[in-house]
Amino acid sequence: MSRPGVLLDRDGTIIVDTGYVGSVDRVEFIDGAIEAIAALNRAGLPVAVVTNQAGVARGYYGIEDVEQVHKHMITELARHGAHVDLWLFCPYHTDGIIPAFARPSADRKPGPGMALAAAQALDLDLTASWVVGDSPSDVGLAEAVGARALHVGPPSSAVHGVDTYPDLAAAVRVILGSEDLTAPPGHTTEAGVPKFPSARFHRADSYGGAYVNEITRAFGTVDLEQISRAAKVLTAAHDRDATIFACGNGGSASIANHLQCDHLKGVRNGTGLTTRVHSLSTNVELFSAIANDLGYEQVFEYQLQSQARPGDVLIVISSSGRSPNIVRALDWAAAHEVPTIAFTGFEGGPARTKATVSVHVDSVNYGVIEDVHQGCMHLLAQYVRQARMTPDAVVTQTF
Structure with a gap:
């Protein structure tokens, strides 16, 4: 155009x-x-x-x-x-x-x-x-x-x-x-x-x-080696039938929800892979009950305590990397043998250094950071999907 x-x-x-x-x-x-x-x-x-x-x-x-x-x-x-x-x-x-x-x-x-x-x-x-x-x-x-x-x-x-x-x-x-x-x-x-x-x-x-x-x-500031490491973590999790959890607040919550859609529905299309993917940001009844009774900073950690097992994976999306509920979830995961991937922006906050893999965007604009996070989420899901397809299937399938 x-x-x-x-x-x-x-x-x-x-x-x-x-x-x-x-x-x-x-x-x-x-x-x-x-x-x-x-x-x-x-x-x-x-x-x-x-x-x-x-x-x-x-x-x-x-x-x-x-x-x-x-x-x-x-x-x-x-x-x-x-x-x-x-x-x-x-x-x-x-x-x-x-x-x-x-x-x-x-x-x-x-x-x-x-x-x-x-x-x-x-x-x-x-x-x-x-x-x-x-x-x-x-x-x-x-x-x-x-x-x-x-x-x-x-x-x-x-x-x-x-x-x-x-x-x-x-x-x-x-x-x-x-x-x-x-x-x-x-x-x-x-x-x-x-x-x-x-x-x-x-x-x-x-x-x-x-x-x-x-x-x-901003996309050019993303370390592609970290993208490669994140892809390996996700692929290995699918190989061992582990559960992948995702979470975020606000606009980042929508990316976590979208991640569940792409990895559960999208990755299966053309591969037959039945993945285990859950967004911790999507169940408003459970989410609000935890926030109301225990405090908003526990909304993700509390769910992980009941559902996550060693070897599962946690993906956190946080532009600032400072949200207390995100940081607590990362700390819990580290203490319970759950590998983590963090998507961050601005200066990255504690999430940038606490995660096993850190995908960081050098920007100070929330919309730009979230757009790049969404793009990274898409490319990781599509990479995982095409890696399990035959060359002919990659050519004929719509991504």
């Missing part, structure tokens, strides 16, 4: 236009431009630079000089936590003196060529995208492909019928629908984890892109 993106002019928009910038020593970033690109990155919006470079055709510098300027810009952007997804430039001009480049080209703005190439490379819906630049040719490019044009520069340079903003930073604030450009790149909590969200958003699509980016980043 195509997505919106942002096409940026280069000279006069990202760097100062001193006229045919063809060498690294002449590159000067406009104040706020790097931070603006970083904000687009955090919002999940693909960014492409589309720039006319007639200096090549006029003999002022060569293709390799343009590439060196872009390499320098890439390095400077990266130093401040920003990046451009695609760099495109048009070296052609009809008034050129270099024969290879002295011709017309549909790539030269306001021609649509570079925008169409960006759409192809980045899977963009140009009609939902923005073109930001300081010249009428940038506005013309936007009109040629049905994109939204934002003009940057002094009021005296305004293009009729198009909103003008003082600089790229101001234009990006409009794109993101945000009162500011979010926190500076690299802003983290005291624990060193990126804060999300770090600013107010006024557009759901922008927040959605940023949220997806944060899930991707």
Whole structure:
């Protein structure tokens, strides 16, 4: 499915236009431009630079000089936590003196060529995208492909019928629908984890892109060796016909309940394996009776005392890893030869260190942590299932 993106002019928009910038020593970033690109990155919006470079055709510098300027810009952007997804430039001009480049080209703005190439490379819906630049040719490019044009520069340079903003930073604030450009790149909590969200958003699509980016980043912090260890614990439990217990509070309770569904119903589909899986969070009558009579901190431990046996497995899901009922359940399991798997977030709390296997997500956003926990639960259940199927069955079955 195509997505919106942002096409940026280069000279006069990202760097100062001193006229045919063809060498690294002449590159000067406009104040706020790097931070603006970083904000687009955090919002999940693909960014492409589309720039006319007639200096090549006029003999002022060569293709390799343009590439060196872009390499320098890439390095400077990266130093401040920003990046451009695609760099495109048009070296052609009809008034050129270099024969290879002295011709017309549909790539030269306001021609649509570079925008169409960006759409192809980045899977963009140009009609939902923005073109930001300081010249009428940038506005013309936007009109040629049905994109939204934002003009940057002094009021005296305004293009009729198009909103003008003082600089790229101001234009990006409009794109993101945000009162500011979010926190500076690299802003983290005291624990060193990126804060999300770090600013107010006024557009759901922008927040959605940023949220997806944060899930991707957070999932990347999961230690896959711990996933492998968890899979071995689960597979061994099924092999010896042991019982797997799961528990969690709030949103984590729903993951525990879902785990029971996937391991009892899903794993059996195509394998014939009849597993023993129970969620300690699902029996509201028993759950509330224990909480009411003995205290909420005992709701999981009390059930384990009656149902669990040495060799069974306990899976706990806790974003904070600090919930007293979770910690007590882990302590009981450790004292009664019940291996444990913990899914945690934030700093991990006691659960992260008490569990036999720790699947930790470095995030400080409850929704993101729970989404990654749910994903880990799914992939473990599917791994266990496919490991017991024939290769032909894996190909033909729906997962």
